[in-house]
Amino acid sequence: MTSKTAPPRRPFHVDRGESLHAWLRHMRDHEPVYFDTTMNSWRVLRHADAVRVFSDWSTFSNDMHRVMPAQEFIDGNLSALDPPAHKNLRGLLSQGFTPRMLGPFGSRIESLVVEILDQVDDRGEFDLAADLAYQLPLNVISELLGVDREGREVLRRCSDAQLTLSTDDPTDGAFIQNREEAMREILDYLREHARERRARPRDDMISRLVHAEMDGRRLTETEIVNFSVLLLLAGHLTTMGLLGSMVACLDEHPDAMAQVRADRSLVPNAVEEVLRYLPPVPDAGRVTNRDVTLGGVTIPADQFILISLTSANWDERAYPDPARFDIHRKPNPQLAFTHGIHVCLGAHLARLEAKVALDVLLDRYPAWEVTGVDWYENNTICAPRRLTIAVERHG
Template sequence: MADDGVKEIFDWYGQTARDGLAGDGVRFVEPLGAWVVHGYTEVRRVLTDYPVFSSDELRHSARPVPHRDNPILGGLSAIDPPRHHLLRRLVSRAFTPRAIRALLPSITDTVRTQLAEVDGELDVIGRLGHPLPVRTIAALLGVEADRQPDFVRWTEAITSFAGSFSEDPARQAAFRAAHAELAAYFRQVFAEHRARPRGDVIDTLLAAEPDGSRLSDEEVLDFCTLLLINGHETTKTLLVNIVLCLAAHPEALARLRADPGLVPDAVEEVLRFLPPIGGTDRFTTGPTSIAGHPIEAGRRVIAMVLSANRDPRVFAEPQEFRPGRTPNEHLSFGHGVHFCLGAHLARHEVAIAVRALLHRFPGPWATSRIATERTPVGIDVLDLALVSP
């Protein structure tokens, strides 16, 4: 393992899971003002039981929501049935197996083009982590891929505006600027689509009447923002994490190079071992309990996916990275009605990229440069360079 930053990430995930799973795996964490749940069974319940553990923070949080202006809170992942079902059906057609297969040639072309320009070390995030998912989501939405730098900047400013981070004046200013620019851009896109429909996701949303009336431009904007942000962040982080895992485990890398057909299994193990998100929030709709702990209405509950994925009651040798693990029922894409809509697309994007990297970087991999930032529920990799000695 060439870089101490990689060891820090692995150690943090491992220790967080071990500490979190101690005892009954449920505790109130005062600095977060939240109940934190670690065990697999309990996390799965929190993710699945939406009548009790709601995704709608604006409606159910008993505490003030400092990031209430974030458009993510108006998106699909932050509302519950029955409206959730109506809106999800609108965009689900963009993620059918047939629709995803149609995107594979352009994904392959993007990866090939980005790697063709590499000389020496690979800037994983700059060359692949940003352009691959952004261009894919742009194609899905029917917007201009050449606005990639703006999409990346808007995404990072909006996703960083949450919780206590939203009290930082610099993040507040960046969020307000990004949100205003993104909204102005998409309103122009909506006007162009109304004038010249193209049969894409945006046209579907603009014409939809899920409950007998048209969606407002704000609702369509929230949809587009969510697709852009989630499609970008999840795929970028998953790609970074698989590079980290394979660089740190040369025997697994050699197995994949000998049999590229094992790549999908390796992607699943990375999702379990080093998930794109450490945890996700829910809010209690009324009094309830978890593992015997009484919890009041309006409480924030953090379902720690990273710990659930390493629960020894479910996964044998959970602290070991084992591509080909079967079964591998990790919770990294969620569970129940909020299961990630773009999960299969992200899997395909990363698998295509990994196969190309196996060919482009023969031999063992090493990380020559890495920069990270700690978040309350994970470590975000801000910079990563890959070399093949």
């Protein structure tokens, strides 16, 4: 089914999502699965259908390269693999990325937040998007990977280039080529570091990945480099969106802000609700391995699918009153990190950064007010580009 109902153009950045969510609500009721000629893909809008797609990897493949122009960024890219290759590689990669390994890093994240805020301490107003939401995950990823100041600038240039890229058609060859060109410098930089860590390991993630072993298998250099870049893009840009949206949401909902201030045990709940309310990545892609019926529509094999996380996270069938920002929402089966075997490997780190950052902000500022906000006009990320806040300091 090809929908004849066109979505509003970039509505989120015009009216904070009112027209977008009204349209998505209509489509969930009447055309929950449809072919989008603009994006050259099948769109999936309901929560239950999204969970089915994410859970059934044998039908809905992560190997999207066969329906896209040739790409180099494949080996080591967990987001492009299916079992058994996915299981084996994830087992190796996760050795350097478990909650147990990252747990002690919480105190370092807190120090980084304090260091960043100290630099704006003389201002009564600052841009939280640029000064904290952008800087913190970039610094965290840099320290985890073990890159120096020079490498941090390379990471910054790669992230900045990704933020400028947007497309209506994710299968477009020019878009894919531009994206890979934007990654070229960081791929070359990390390849040199992987070679150096093989000879002289340090206490960082690249060293752990270089020397990780499972059933006699070790990661190749290309797998290590590509996973490190995936970690950069997923760990930096999505966490950037989460941090900015978290502050914006709490400012827009003062009752929730007051409750979190009064009871810090609500901080994790608040983070989960932000992930539901404004998922940093709006869509997730898959490819059909065979003909399949979904949402009453038959989708042929070898078709590109885009699951709308924005829509699934506001599906009335999964969430009572989804337009309400509710930090007490339980259960909250939000899909911001997707679901199933491909659930984001960096989800724990993103949640940790958001929780620590919010705790520090609440400790440091007894009050703040958002004085201006602009959003990235980008189809691939939902994040404030500018978020100025006026802060009150403790006497």
